[in-house]
Amino acid sequence: MPGTLRNGYGDIGLELSLTELHMVQLCRHGEGLRVSAHASVPYDGDLAALLADHGRFAKLVRKGFKQARFAGRRVVAAMPASYTQVKPVSYQSAGRDGDAAAIARLMHERLGDVISEFVIDYMPVQTLYEGREKLALVAICREETVVSFLDMLHKARLTVTALEIGPIAIQRLITALQRLRPPQNTLVVNCGREKSYLTLLSDSRLLSDDEVDFGEDLIVQRVCSALHMSPEIALELLQQINLDPARSPTDLKTERNAEALTEIIKPQLAKLVAEIQRGLMFAQSESRGTRTDQVYLLGSIARWPGTARLLSSLTGTPVSTLPDPLALFSDETDGEHPPAPALAVASGLALRRFMGNE
Amino acid sequence: MNDFDLVPASYRQRLARKRLARIGIAATAALVVVAGAASLAVGYWIDSLRNEIAELERQQAISTQQRNTIASLNKEKAALEQQWRLLEGLRSGMPAKAMMESVQSALTEEGEVWFDDWRLRRAGIVTERETAPNQPGYFIIIKRQGNAEDWRSQTHMTIKGKAWDHSKLSEFAQRLLQQPNVRDVHVQRTQQGYGRGRQPTAVDFDLAIVFGEREEPG
Numbered sequence: 134m135p136g137t138l139r140n141g142y143g144d145i146g147l148e149l150s151l152t153e154l155h156m157v158q159l160c161r162h163g164e165g166l167r168v169s170a171h172a173s174v175p176y177d178g179d180l181a182a183l184l185a186d187h188g189r190f191a192k193l194v195r196k197g198f199k200q201a202r203f204a205g206r207r208v209v210a211a212m213p214a215s216y217t218q219v220k221p222v223s224y225q226s227a228g229r230d231g232d233a234a235a236i237a238r239l240m241h242e243r244l245g246d247v248i249s250e251f252v253i254d255y256m257p258v259q260t261l262y263e264g265r266e267k268l269a270l271v272a273i274c275r276e277e278t279v280v281s282f283l284d285m286l287h288k289a290r291l292t293v294t295a296l297e298i299g300p301i302a303i304q305r306l307i308t309a310l311q312r313l314r315p316p317q318n319t320l321v322v323n324c325g326r327e328k329s330y331l332t333l334l335s336d337s338r339l340l341s342d343d344e345v346d347f348g349e350d351l352i353v354q355r356v357c358s359a360l361h362m363s364p365e366i367a368l369e370l371l372q373q374i375n376l377d378p379a380r381s382p383t384d385l386k387t388e389r390n391a392e393a394l395t396e397i398i399k400p401q402l403a404k405l406v407a408e409i410q411r412g413l414m415f416a417q418s419e420s421r422g423t424r425t426d427q428v429y430l431l432g433s434i435a436r437w438p439g440t441a442r443l444l445s446s447l448t449g450t451p452v453s454t455l456p457d458p459l460a461l462f463s464d465e466t467d468g469e470h471p472p473a474p475a476l477a478v479a480s481g482l483a484l485r486r487f488m489g490n491e
Numbered sequence: 492m493n494d495f496d497l498v499p500a501s502y503r504q505r506l507a508r509k510r511l512a513r514i515g516i517a518a519t520a521a522l523v524v525v526a527g528a529a530s531l532a533v534g535y536w537i538d539s540l541r542n543e544i545a546e547l548e549r550q551q552a553i554s555t556q557q558r559n560t561i562a563s564l565n566k567e568k569a570a571l572e573q574q575w576r577l578l579e580g581l582r583s584g585m586p587a588k589a590m591m592e593s594v595q596s597a598l599t600e601e602g603e604v605w606f607d608d609w610r611l612r613r614a615g616i617v618t619e620r621e622t623a624p625n626q627p628g629y630f631i632i633i634k635r636q637g638n639a640e641d642w643r644s645q646t647h648m649t650i651k652g653k654a655w656d657h658s659k660l661s662e663f664a665q666r667l668l669q670q671p672n673v674r675d676v677h678v679q680r681t682q683q684g685y686g687r688g689r690q691p692t693a694v695d696f697d698l699a700i701v702f703g704e705r706e707e708p709g
Contacts, residue, residue, distance in 0.1 A: 212497055252497050272497060279497055287506070296497040 142169060142204040144294050146302070146482030147286075148211045151180055151326055151433075154190075155479035156197045158204065159462055159487065166487060168462045170201035171476055180213055184285065191289040207292045209482040211299050212282060214330060218273045219298060219342045221258065223266055232257065236269055244273075252279045256301060258340055270342050272298050295485060299323065300332040300342035302481025305488055306458060307334050307429070318416045321455070322409060322444075323478075324432035326350050329405065331412045333419075340419050345408045349433040352401045359397045370394065377439030378446050395443065406447045413450060428452040431477055585672050587611060590648060590702050593673055597666035603659035606652035613646045648700045649679075653693040657681065660696055667700055674703040 141161035148155045153175045160169040174196045176183055183190055197203075224235045236255050241248050251273050258268040279296065286293050303321050321332040327348040333340040349368075356367040374391050376398075382388055409428060428450050430441045435454045445452035458480035590611065598604060654660035660681065667676045677699045684692040 217497075252499050254495050254497055256495050272495075274497060276499055279499060280502055283498060283502055293498060295495075297495055298497070301495055 140204065143483055143486035144207045144209045145170075145203055145205075145291075146211075146479040146484070147208040147291070148299070148302070148478040148482060149180060149183070149213050150475065150478070152176070153475065154193050154197055155476050156201075156203065156208075157458070157476050157479040157483045158201075159480075159483045160204070161487075166462050166484075168459050168480075170203045171459060171479070172197040172200035172203075173475060174200065180215065184213070184282065187285045187288045190285050194289040194291065206290055207294050208286065209295045209297060209485045210282075210286060210291075210293055211297050211302055211478055211482055212272075212274055212279065214299055214325065214328070214344075216274055216278050216282070217298055219300060219330075219344070220271050220273070221341050221343075222255070222269050222271045224269065225266065232267070232269070236271060240271065240273070250276055252276045256339055258338070270300070270339060297482060297485070299478045299481075300330065300339065302478045302484075303332050303431070304334055304339045304481070305484045306455075306461075306477055306481035309484055309488065310456060310461060318426055320409065320412050320416065320428045322405070322428060322430050322432075322452075324349060324405075324430070324434040326433065329408075329432070331408055333412050333416050335416060335419060340416060341412070343408070343412065345405070347401075347405045347408065351404075352398050352434070355401045356394070356397055371398075371437050373438075375439040376437065377442040379442060380439060391439075399447075402444065402447060406444065409444070409448050409450075409452075413448070426451070429455040431455050585646075585702055589672055590700075593670035593702070594648065594650075594667070594700065596670060597663055599663075604652060604654045604663045606650055608651040609648060611648045646702050648702070650698045650700070651696075652698070653684075653695055655693060656691070657683075657694050660694055660698075664698065672702055673700055675701040677701070 143159045146155075146157045146159075153173050155171075155173050157171045158169050159166045174193050176189075176193055183193070222236060222239060224232070224239050233255075237253070240251075240253055244251065252275075253271060253273050255269040255271040258270055283293055283296065300321075303323065307319050307321065319334045321334070323330045323332065325348050327346075327350055329345050329347045331341075331343045331345060333342070352371070353364050353367050356362070356371065357364055360367065360370075362370075371394070374387070374394050376391060376395055378395075380391070413428075428444070428448065430444065430452055431454070434440050441452045441454050455477050458476050462480070654663065660678065664676045664678060667673050678696060679699055680695075680697040682695040684695055686692045
């Protein structure tokens with residue numbers, strides 16, 4: 134919910150991705166918004182180890198505050214996806230005030246008495262079909278984990294104004310993007326190492342958020358086994374070779390390598406393609422046959438050259454990397470800065486003060 | 492619009508309680524500090540007042556001591572002045588030779604009166620003012636201011652002797668009184684002596700002569 138701004142500055146959006154801590158802060162600039170500060174601090178080891186070491190996280194935050202001049206220490210944080218389950222839940226509508234009670238009753242039926250050990254919140258999903266049956270995206274997380282995460286932020290001297298989940302931040306960012314472009318059905322594919330998340334939006338409405346068993350590791354392992362190389366070299370290869378089917382021809386060797394690599398990973402990508410197509414069909418059914426206009430690719434795979442184009446050719450729908458959020462909130466006076474798609478979730482979180490949950 | 496937030500309400504309440512506790516502790520600490528500072532200030536103020544009082548008492552003690560010293564010195568001065576006046580009085584009296592010459596002049600060549608013993612006394616004594624009424628001729632009284640005592644200066648000659656008879660003794664006393672240096676003459680005792688057959692013999696007498704300038708009548 135939008136709140137009082139301090140000198141036009143919003144809360145800092147804070148996201149812990151698999152490899153980096155991302156922080157973004159926006160501020161009012163005339164009629165629009167602009168990025169007042171942003172920082173990305175990589176960390177060694179995995180996320181679980183970092184979350185277990187609150188002192189290490191505090192150091193990471195200090196580094197972030199040294200990188201950029203943030204105003205204040207109020208943050209809107211995202212609960213790491215690996216610690217949260219997001220499920221679409223259908224429930225019988227009992228009036229607007231009764232939604233929370235209906236969902237709580239439903240979750241109690243599913244989880245039983247251990248429901249007290251969980252923190253549950255939901256986001257209503259607006260369907261086109263009026264009726265008593267309603268849909269909501271329900272986020273479930275162990276209270277112990279949430280409290281530990283909040284304590285970690287608190288020990289880093291951060292004041293948490295809200296704790297969200299990635300899909301809501303992405304929805305907010307896409308909504309901000311669609312204010313500049315015509316509304317459309319949008320599917321956001323956020324790829325992680327082991328899992329990926331497909332967030333479906335229709336005219337700024339959150340339709341669904343699904344977790345699929347597909348990730349960077351699946352493709353890297355496939356390349357390793359096919360070419361008998363280490364995961365590091367396989368990853369390096371994927372980050373160097375352009376997989377775009379319509380790429381400009383260079384030398385013969387590179388072309389052959391690209392074709393070979395494409396053939397190797399295609400069977401793995403097929404799983405993601407199937408999930409994307411399933412999402413597109415769901416979006417079409419929820420929007421009276423309106424086709425999905427855009428698929429945005431986020432995460433590690435999005436950084437591999439040509440992957441978006443490759444997925445585009447495989448799905449038959451335009452797939453592109455998410456527009457740079459920093460460019461979205463910049464003006465001519467900001468000058469040049471490198472694209473930072475990794476800041477998408479943090480930017481969406483930072484938008485909460487200005488947009489709420491639209 | 493839905494305010495999605497995974498922060499448990501209990502966590503927010505816990506933070507709010509902690510914040511309140513911190514504010515309470517900070518307020519208490521501030522109060523303690525202020526009270527401590529005030530206590531120190533009051534203590535310092537009381538100490539300075541005590542020091543001031545002690546200084547004033549010391550000054551007062553000095554003043555009292557000085558007053559006592561002054562009183563003592565004044566008393567001593569008064570005593571010394573008394574003594575000085577007495578000694579001055581005594582020193583300014585007539586010489587012994589003149590006194591003896593006055594007595595000698597009062598005696599006749601016929602030997603009507605003769606002395607067995609005589610004493611000349613010149614001294615100052617302290618006497619009670621009330622219990623010792625002024626006895627003219629015997630003492631020079633020096634008044635002491637603010638005191639119940641007087642200094643009395645004696646300058647007199649006592650004579651024990653014999654006379655042929657009372658008339659001769661009376662004539663002798665008359666002649667003494669005619670001497671310029673004699674202020675007064677007191678016949679203190681007379682006793683007629685008798686011989687065989689109750690025949691009167693010489694008169695035994697005690698006589699006091701007070702020397703000094705004679706006071707003008709009126």
